[in-house]
Amino acid sequence: MMETKSTTTRLNDILHRRQLSSTESRRKILSLFLNSHDALTHGIIEKEVGDKFDRVTIYRTLQTFEEKGIVHTIPTADNSVLYALCKECEEGHHHDDHVHFICTRCERTICLDDVVSPKLELPDGYVTDSVQVVIHGICKDCSSEPG
Amino acid sequence: MMETKSTTTRLNDILHRRQLSSTESRRKILSLFLNSHDALTHGIIEKEVGDKFDRVTIYRTLQTFEEKGIVHTIPTADNSVLYALCKECEEGHHHDDHVHFICTRCERTICLDDVVSPKLELPDGYVTDSVQVVIHGICKDCSSEPG
DNA sequence: GTAACTGCAAAATATTTGCATCCTT
DNA sequence: AAGGATGCAAATATTTTGCAGTTAC
Numbered sequence: 001m002m003e004t005k006s007t008t009t010r011l012n013d014i015l016h017r018r019q020l021s022s023t024e025s026r027r028k029i030l031s032l033f034l035n036s037h038d039a040l041t042h043g044i045i046e047k048e049v050g051d052k053f054d055r056v057t058i059y060r061t062l063q064t065f066e067e068k069g070i071v072h073t074i075p076t077a078d079n080s081v082l083y084a085l086c087k088e089c090e091e092g093h094h095h096d097d098h099v100h101f102i103c104t105r106c107e108r109t110i111c112l113d114d115v116v117s118p119k120l121e122l123p124d125g126y127v128t129d130s131v132q133v134v135i136h137g138i139c140k141d142c143s144s145e146p147g
Numbered sequence: 148m149m150e151t152k153s154t155t156t157r158l159n160d161i162l163h164r165r166q167l168s169s170t171e172s173r174r175k176i177l178s179l180f181l182n183s184h185d186a187l188t189h190g191i192i193e194k195e196v197g198d199k200f201d202r203v204t205i206y207r208t209l210q211t212f213e214e215k216g217i218v219h220t221i222p223t224a225d226n227s228v229l230y231a232l233c234k235e236c237e238e239g240h241h242h243d244d245h246v247h248f249i250c251t252r253c254e255r256t257i258c259l260d261d262v263v264s265p266k267l268e269l270p271d272g273y274v275t276d277s278v279q280v281v282i283h284g285i286c287k288d289c290s291s292e293p294g
Numbered sequence: 295g296t297a298a299c300t301g302c303a304a305a306a307t308a309t310t311t312g313c314a315t316c317c318t319t
Numbered sequence: 320a321a322g323g324a325t326g327c328a329a330a331t332a333t334t335t336t337g338c339a340g341t342t343a344c
Contacts, residue, residue: 024342056301056302056334059333060300075224081225099269104276112270115268115270118267122246122248123261125290128283129285130283131280131281131283135267135269137273137274138273143273168324201327204324206309207324296344299341299342299343300339302339303336303338304335305337307335309331316325317323318321
């Protein structure tokens with residue numbers, strides 16, 4: 001996808017707000033997140049831009065993005081590390097208390113920004129700091145398709 | 148910890164119920180889970196018994212245990228793979244719909260067998276298959292200690 | 295111009311596979 | 320005795336680190 005004038009401006013804004021310099025790799029990787037709104041793994045990103053940017057750069061970019069609150073990681077049962085940019089992150093106030101949905105059909109991981117994690121009653125002595133919820137199932141797109 | 152007569156019998160029971168032969172490494176690794184009730188990583192197990200059993204054996208044992216429903220994996224945000232044996236697993240009916248608690252102080256991961264995952268209202272079109280909840284916070288033991 | 299970012303090489307770590315040998319049943 | 324489990328060696332995959340060259344501001 002072409003980086004239009006306004007897209008570039010938007011990317012620059014997000015980066016500059018975090019005191020990050022606007023480099024080609026950062027803009028490109030950030031735009032992947034903005035264009036999909038799904039969670040991405042290092043592997044997916046590497047497939048997408050690996051011929052253009054070094055594997056190491058991708059690792060470092062993801063790490064930087066996470067530190068600066070542009071993306072957050074999503075817990076998964078296998079050992080893949082998922083990164084997602086969410087509405088909240090983009091707006092600057094980084095909190096991950098929304099639900100993540102992993103579709104078992106199309107394999108995508110989707111941030112359900114409007115579904116917040118529930119408060120849970122824990123046994124005595126346990127103090128909750130944060131609650132992360134991952135739901136497996138069939139996503140909206142797949143459930144409306146035949147097959 | 149010594150394998151007493153009755154402990155060995157218990158281990159054998161769990162293994163035999165899954166048509167698994169009772170080998171020394173399986174008994175030993177299984178006893179680690181029974182004795183801690185915390186979640187364990189491959190690394191922790193290797194530190195514990197790595198001088199006695201091969202790294203590869205530990206990998207294969209964990210994989211077998213998971214396939215046979217003796218342990219289950221717990222989703223984590225970093226890429227560590229956590230395995231836990233829970234009450235349900237031990238009793239034979241394998242379902243992971245309980246909450247996992249990761250203590251930010253002692254780093255242990257604990258199965259809260261009695262806290263079940265909540266039903267959540269999702270946007271139209273999303274079909275829930277399973278819900279996994281990971282809570283970060285301070286565990287019972289740590290919250291009752293000074294400091 | 296300077297600090298920060300990137301690419302390359304290589305190290306460190308983690309996981310998987312093949313095969314010969316050993317152990318459980 | 321036979322099939323499965325283990326250990327060892329090695330292949331593969333993943334992530335990290337150091338450093339020299341390049342780029343953003």
